[in-house]
Amino acid sequence: MLGKHSDLLLLAASTRCKLQRPLAGWSLVVALALSVSGCGSLDRDTDSHRYNVVAHETFGSSSTYSRLFDAPPERACEAARRALLSQGYLINVAKGKEVEGQKSFQPATDNHQIITIRVVCAADSKDGKVTLGFVSALKDTYNLKKSSNSASVGVGALGSLSLPFSAGNDSMVKVASETVSSATFYDSFFDLIKSYLRQDDELRQQSLTGDEEFVE
Numbered sequence: 001m002l003g004k005h006s007d008l009l010l011l012a013a014s015t016r017c018k019l020q021r022p023l024a025g026w027s028l029v030v031a032l033a034l035s036v037s038g039c040g041s042l043d044r045d046t047d048s049h050r051y052n053v054v055a056h057e058t059f060g061s062s063s064t065y066s067r068l069f070d071a072p073p074e075r076a077c078e079a080a081r082r083a084l085l086s087q088g089y090l091i092n093v094a095k096g097k098e099v100e101g102q103k104s105f106q107p108a109t110d111n112h113q114i115i116t117i118r119v120v121c122a123a124d125s126k127d128g129k130v131t132l133g134f135v136s137a138l139k140d141t142y143n144l145k146k147s148s149n150s151a152s153v154g155v156g157a158l159g160s161l162s163l164p165f166s167a168g169n170d171s172m173v174k175v176a177s178e179t180v181s182s183a184t185f186y187d188s189f190f191d192l193i194k195s196y197l198r199q200d201d202e203l204r205q206q207s208l209t210g211d212e213e214f215v216e
Contacts, residue, residue: 064183067190069131071197073097073121076131079196080119083189089117097121110144112172115180117189135189137180142172 069076074096081091081099089101099119106112116138124132147170180186 064181064186065136066132066134067193068124069121069133069194069197070129071131071200072128073123073131075197075200076133076193077119077121079193079200080121080133080135082196083192084117084119086192092116093118112142112144114140114142116140133190133193135186137185139176139178139180140174141176143175144170145173146170 069079071079077095077097077099081094081101084091084099084101087103089103091099091101093100097120100116102114102116104112104114118136118138120134121131122134124130
């Protein structure tokens with residue numbers, strides 16, 4: 001009698017263990033799936049933060065893109081125009097208080113870059129003799145994209161065959177566009193503007209001195 005009860009107890013325990021093993025296996029699979037899903041979500045959040053440029057715009061006080069000049073806005077922008085011309089920039093816009101120049105670069109045969117510099121001059125004093133100049137430079141990057149053409153060739157009973165030819169239409173495709181943020185780049189440009197303003201002041205001073213001598 002006891003033997004039969006012992007056999008029944010052993011059978012029940014064995015059955016319970018067999019049922020628990022699949023459940024444990026499924027729990028492991030679910031846990032792994034959740035962990036992978038969590039990692040994927042974390043990666044997406046990280047990438048979203050990395051490429052969210054708006055989050056990096058703090059609008060704090062910075063002198064990278066602006067400088068004060070001891071000259072009226074028209075004279076400051078004229079000095080900026082001459083500074084751009086002296087460095088090989090083509091002038092696209094030349095108004096009283098606004099100047100824009102553009103220059104092309106080709107670091108490699110399959111790479112082309114264009115820098116566009118825009119200058120805006122605004123009066124920063126009541127008498128208009130002090131100017132706050134704002135400068136921003138935009139760099140556009142183009143890469144060469146190769147594409148082959150296909151032409152149809154008649155081959156008797158076979159009809160026409162479309163064969164590729166290597167002499168395709170290659171074109172430059174824009175791959176990037178970003179605002180230049182190098183402080184050294186802007187510092188050198190502002191220094192060049194100031195040098196032209198100094199030259200202008202010297203010429204004005206010489207002109208006034210010559211007029212005074214002529215009047216005497």
